[in-house]
Amino acid sequence: MSRTDYFHDPAAPAPNSIKVAVSALVQDEHGRILMIRRTDNDKYSIPGGGLEAGETVAQAVAREVMEETGIEVDATELIGVFSNPDHVIAYDDGEVRQEFSLCFRANPIGGAPRTSSESKEVRWVEPAALGELDVHPSIRLRISKGLEASGDPYFT
Numbered sequence: 001m002s003r004t005d006y007f008h009d010p011a012a013p014a015p016n017s018i019k020v021a022v023s024a025l026v027q028d029e030h031g032r033i034l035m036i037r038r039t040d041n042d043k044y045s046i047p048g049g050g051l052e053a054g055e056t057v058a059q060a061v062a063r064e065v066m067e068e069t070g071i072e073v074d075a076t077e078l079i080g081v082f083s084n085p086d087h088v089i090a091y092d093d094g095e096v097r098q099e100f101s102l103c104f105r106a107n108p109i110g111g112a113p114r115t116s117s118e119s120k121e122v123r124w125v126e127p128a129a130l131g132e133l134d135v136h137p138s139i140r141l142r143i144s145k146g147l148e149a150s151g152d153p154y155f156t
Helices: 057-069 127-132 139-149
Strands: 003-007 021-026 033-038 048-050 071-082 088-090 095-098 102-112 119-125
Touching: 003 139, 021 033, 021 057, 021 071, 021 139, 033 057, 048 057, 057 071, 057 102, 057 119, 071 139, 102 139, 119 127, 127 139
Parallel strands: 021 102
Antiparallel strands: 003 088, 021 048, 033 119, 071 102, 088 095
16 A cells, blocks of 8 residues: 655645554664665655554564564663644545654664565664655654653654
8 A cells, every 4th residue: 555645735635544653763783773665655764553452552663663674672762752733644545644653762682684565675774874865754853853862752
C-alpha cells in the first residue's frame, strides 16, 4: 500500500483516523543510526509502525524494528510523543491518518540487517550523513530530539 505524507500543507485531506504508532531511534556502538528506506514512499526513516492489540509499546518497538530491519532491540527511553495535526498520512485505501507516534530510544541486542516488505534498504548511518538522505521532516524531528541530551521527553 502506498502513502502520501502531508506536512503543513493546506491542500492535505482531512484525517479520518488516528492510530497509535511507535518508532525507534537505534544507535550502534559507534553512534550510527539504524535507518530504513521505506517501500511505501521511498523515504528514509527510523523503523516503526502500529501498535497491535495485546502488546505493550515496548513489545511493539521490538517487533516493528525486527520486522523491518532484522535487528533485535530493547526499548530503553521515551524520546517523545509526536502528534502534530498538521502531519497527515493518506493511504491508497482511503485512510487518512493524523500522526500519533511514541518514539523511543532502543539498544540493538542482536540480529543482522535485512530488508522486508516494508523496507527496501536497511543501513547504519552516521548522524553527520543524515542530510544526504531524503528523510521526512517529522522523522528528522524525532531523530534530532533523540540526539539531544536533555533527557526530558518531547511532546506536541
